Amino acid sequence: MIIIATDILFNSNDGCKLVNIYPSIGIDPSDHVFVVDRENSRIEEFDNNGTFINKWYGVSATDKFKRPEDITFSTFGIFITDTGNNRVLKVDEKFNLIKQWGTKGTGNGQFIHPTCNRC
16 A cells, blocks of 8 residues: 555556545454545445455435545444535445434534544
């Protein structure tokens, strides 16, 4: 893996892949690396050798990420901070939505651009 400023260059099946990375990388129990690519509104998965495996643009065909900021793997699940949609998501290992919290606002249960969800 080569780290250049705020970009990461990974090996992929098509050569190399440049990913805009702004603050988060998560590592799952299988040592796969998940890169939150905020500027492209996606999360990409790589094996521990840097080979591209998969990418997600949201939790369904119609429910897309909007500038996601963070991904956390914990004993409680996988959590994604979807900043542009003002929400925090809990997903399974296939990125199916389990639960979500937040809407835009300043009231109880509302967020304005949440960023990090790590404890």
